[in-house]
Amino acid sequence: MGDNGVANEGSQARPTHWLKLTVAYDGAAYAGWQWQPSEPTVQGVLQDAWRSITHEEPCFTASGRTDAGVHAEGQVVGVETTSTIEPRRLLRGLNALLPDDVVIRAVEPAPVGFHATHDALRKTYRYQVLSGPVPPLFDRKHVWHWRAGQLDTERMGQGGAYLVGRHDFASLESTGSERSSTVRTITDLTVTSRPADGGERIDITVTGDGFLYNMVRTIAGTLVEVGRGAKPPEWVAEVLASRDRGRAGQTAPPQGLFLVRVEYA
Structure with missing residues (x-):
């Protein structure tokens, strides 16, 4: 042994x-x-x-x-x-x-022949933002530090609601994907907040049947545009309909993203 x-x-x-x-x-x-x-x-x-x-x-x-x-x-x-x-x-x-x-x-x-990719029914991701003037210490590798003013989480949630359902998410996909279709179904999207580390911790949690390359990070960058007041919540629907990646917000940095769970039959 x-x-x-x-x-x-x-x-x-x-x-x-x-x-x-x-x-x-x-x-x-x-x-x-x-x-x-x-x-x-x-x-x-x-x-x-x-x-x-x-x-x-x-x-x-x-x-x-x-x-x-x-x-x-x-x-x-x-x-x-x-x-x-x-x-x-x-x-x-x-x-x-x-x-x-x-x-x-x-x-x-x-089960016999189990394939973790192909057999997955739903995935849940969480993107974490820390909004506040003081840089995080213990969470610095686990959040996107947003220091450019307060984010309105209610407006972010309103914008995120336009993404729920079955849509073509081409405008929220970074280049480099090999997927043949950009249509996906988001079943749930929530934006929540709580005090944390000298600021406000904002969690964007998304559940869907599949995600395109950098899709969740682009959702986060797009909702931050709404949260900071640069765009109204309904702008998210316009971005989605455009199928143009250039219309969406930035791709949020990787350290804020967590794969939370994967569901199977």
Whole structure:
């Protein structure tokens, strides 16, 4: 038995089965989820830990490829494996090997052929803004610090309501996406606030059946335009109808974005 508390396995052939991992991470130190040869990534450190325990070369599928600096509370990862190590021991062993900013929250059996990307029904993201004159200290890598005046969260919520439903979100997509369709359904969008760290913490929480490249960050940048009074709430509907990325607000910085949860059948 190794130092991680998981017994090493032999190389004999075993039946294949699928597992579902729920992963949380602070993305500040990583160049995103997806493995890169010369940059630290969340997939990279997870693959290293998996190899050490199972002696397999894993083929992970993730519910979404978060970008550099983006965080997750409930990223879902699927893996096909022949390992006979029971899930609770895999959970303990992986967490013993992973760095402090990556945590496996659950390891569960998954249906045959489980694919974390294609099988996802809904995803929820949260974008965090800290509005106030004093820079955040402890949350500096987890919020967009907005220091250019107070944001009106009621108006932001009114603007966000225009995005709920099934729409073509081409105007809220950054270039570089490989998606064949820009039509998506947002089922819920809320804007809430509370006092925090010398200012006001504003959370923009969005649930939908899928998201385009940088879509949530562009939603945040667009709603901030409404919140600061530069645009009326109904301008969001005009942006949506235009299908023109140049009409929307800026792409908010990555550190404020969290993948909260992913739902499956």
